Amino acid sequence: MNLSIFRIELQQELQAILDYWINNTVDEMEGGFYGRIDNDNISYPDAPKGSVLNARILWTFSAAFSLTKDPQYATMAERAFSYIQDHFIDKEYGGVYWSVTHRGDIHDPKKQLYAQAFVLYACSEIHRALQVEPAKKLAIALYHLIQEKSFDAIKGGYFEAYARNWQPLADLRLSDKDANEKKTMNTHLHILEAYTCLYRIWPDEQLKQHIILLLKNFDDHIIDQQTGHLHLFFDEDWNVKSGTVSYGHDIEASWLLLEAAEVIGDEALIAGTKALAIKMAEAVIIGLDIDGGLWYEFEKAHNQLIKEKHWWPQAEALVGFYNAWQLSDRHEFLQYAFNNWAFIKQHIRDHKNGEWFWGVYEDYTVMPSQDKAGFWKCPYHNSRACMEIIRRTTKP
Template sequence: MMNDKGVTVQDYKDELAIELQNTLDYWSKHTVDEVNGGFYGKISNANTVDGTAPKGAVLNARILWSFAAAHNLNPVHDLRLADRAYQYIVDHIIDQEYGGVYWTVDYQGRPLDTKKQVYALAFTIYALSEYFLAKGDEVIRDHALRLYRVLLKHSFDAEHGGYLEAFNREWQDMDDLRLSNKDANEKKTMNTHLHVLEAFTNLYRIWPDAGLKMQIIGLLNDFQHHIIDPNTSRMHLFFDERWNSKSNIISYGHDIEASWLLLEAAEVIGNHQLAEDIKKLAVKMADACLEGLDDDGALWYEKDPSANHIVKEKHWWVQAEAMVGFYNAWQISGCHDFLTISYKNWNFVKQSILDRQNGEWFWGVYEDGQLMAQEDKVGLWKCPYHNSRACIELIKRIK
């Protein structure tokens, strides 16, 4: 298959293999904290290290997943940084007393923000499952299963379905449930449900338990019946415990990301009817995201329909998800336009998001094309996961 400029999918695959190696090399070279252990919690856009920054559960889990997944794709990628991330998570991030994971520890590995954010717990399960696939050590799977069980015990809403957002260290209710300052303070969120689904899907690969399968089916039903608007094929972002929507913001990046993650979940558990239903939904979701595409192939950040305002920033993670999501839509539908969009998005990344001087991907660019230079290169949210996963996922899909 060739695009309008004569570039084949094999060319695409070859470029992504190089970029995956570049990404892993950056994290190996720049992020290892040889003084205090683990990885630095913050590195600026210009590669200035903040050696006293907090170290996040999500950052460490995503490092673990990225290096384990790269090794599982091709053993030429070694596991040394995955081993390091795993040991740091076990020694410092997992709460050995109350279960779950801390949101952050300080730069020396001492508990800092001890709230139990289910999002962070999900990413740790996701990463441990991938690492087990690489190592085969039952102790790793045991860690993942303990985290899964504590998540179900405290977060699963048996009455209304879905998962509650956050708790204090002792798993009691708390006032501030927000994942970040940008989020609404609500009991259920699309974002946490999406990554609980992703975590459970990866866990099912190493532990095909009937109860876990039912949880995955329940999550897929939550997306179809509560989270995705049947009229627009777009997701609502925030909810109360009864699934009443509390926001009308459209997140283009999350919509295109969910379009392929939902299908992956249905396929991994072998539910063919759900998979066929979600294939149709995935194409509709990709279609709905076309509104957020710029002429250069990049996908904008979000839209507020009530103000008819689009935030036309182009964030690194949104582009990574667009590369996979539109490719997935092409695989399902055969519509060549989706493949062309995936190519164009990668070209935008090469031109505007790759930091060819200092390595890794910039956070993004503003509407006028100016670099978002004040944002992290490494941080609580800036991790190797979205870009490495896009490379890994597309390499696996391109035959």
């Protein structure tokens, strides 16, 4: 494998992923996109539609248009933005619903900050791609809303979730597997990602300061400075409430934190975050299998490796290890990226029906009863990995 072949293969993979979503997910009857497609490519037209999935579709096709200038990607992005604007935005209380019915009516009205961040992120990206002014206006409005409703001015960081009317909520969990805690690594990572994208189109000084504070949250509380891994759950005082290691989030954060520092142009932060990115990538090496795949999680409390290889940590490993190679010039990092891509091609890509499987077990059997498209299965991680590598391997 060399960089030229790597780039060409990922260009082909990007097109294949986007073709899958164009050909399989558009809901011609009710508008927008199907809420669920299963592992066998069976669509469920009556399934609820998630705001995170729709935001990730919007981000993906906006970014793909910026990269390729293919007009069909612009059409998909515009479709996604229109559906979000018409169905997911709460006109009464502000913010984004968690989900709507297949017909676009309110299904779950809770205000999960993770979802607010993803819609902000996607709206910023379509404005970057197509100069859609209503999208920029919505992104800025969501930023102000997040700061007003969720920002912890005393302890720093952001609270996790609220009821539709922004009142306190007993169950703050993003998913059934998460701890019911007031602050999480995952939401902070994606608020940072969203604010970084917004800053590209709206270089506001106060926004910049909040990005700096988010990077400080990671440095002070979220990153275990001894191990290089991320803590996942916290109470409102930043006391750690979980011992789980998420290898996918570790490697994803390693390059997203640096991207944020670079976008705001803070040289001291850039220098510190470059060193941190290498340290975090080094910490993830222990999560690599000999086949190049990245294991899902390690439960420290039970000394147990979760022997599953999900699609999204593989995508983030491609970028994170490539980024570490660019920063350090250590060839082993590039080889980890190459090995991971070989694993994806052999075991994660669905050669029959298209797109990527949710994941495989230790014996390479495909994880059953999972989605090709759904609340969590989306075109964002894998297409973004392709686009990042394409950009990074393309000579200026």
